[in-house]
Amino acid sequence: MAGWLAANHKSKRTDIDMGFTFSYKSGLDLVQNCDLPPPIKLFAGPVNKIGKVAGQEVVDDEVLMSKDSEDGKFEILKALRLSQTRAREAERKCSVLLKEREALSNLLLDESLRLFAYQQWVRLLEFQVSKLEREQRTESLKSDAGGIPRWEDYGEGSSSMKRYAAAAFCLAIAGMGLAIGCSYIF
Secondary structure: OHHHHHHHHHHHHHHHHOOOOOOOOOOHHHOOOOOOOOOOOOOOOHHHHHHHHHOOOOOOHHHHHOOOHHHHHHHHHHHHHHHHHHHHHHHHHHHHHHHHHHHHHHHHHHHHHHHHHHHHHHHHHHHHHHHHHHHHHHHHHHHHOOOOOOOOOOOOOOHHHHHHHHHHHHHHHHHHHHHHHHHHHO
16 A cells, blocks of 8 residues: 555656646545555456356456455555544534534624614614704705794694784784775775
């Protein structure tokens, strides 16, 4: 297995020397299971079937594998153990990333709610400012008109407006009486 890793490392170095550069990104999508040794290149397909049909003696694959079986099993177990530890580490990293993502989404939601509240608050303040500007314009128009009070400036329960209205009504009646009397006299 050590020889296989060294050979793999050497090919990466030649790739970099030849101008093929790889970007090494940290992330869950780049986790690869490279712990297992390369497969033994034995092909026991159609050749064995043809040999049996022709009556030739075929060497059993298990006899060839018995020499390196102990070393191979040890390497496979070692590779399996490394693969399992890396899988556990990847699961831990995944759970940490999921927690971080959840925390970030909660923070983003909180910030968006605050932003919405601030926008509503700004709209309310703009409405109040426009109302105050409108009131100032009406007061400036009232002061330009010579201080004559308008009917809209007083509420329904205003007693001063009622007095003005009563005085105006009386003067109107008196003016009509004067006009009628003057018409008869002249």
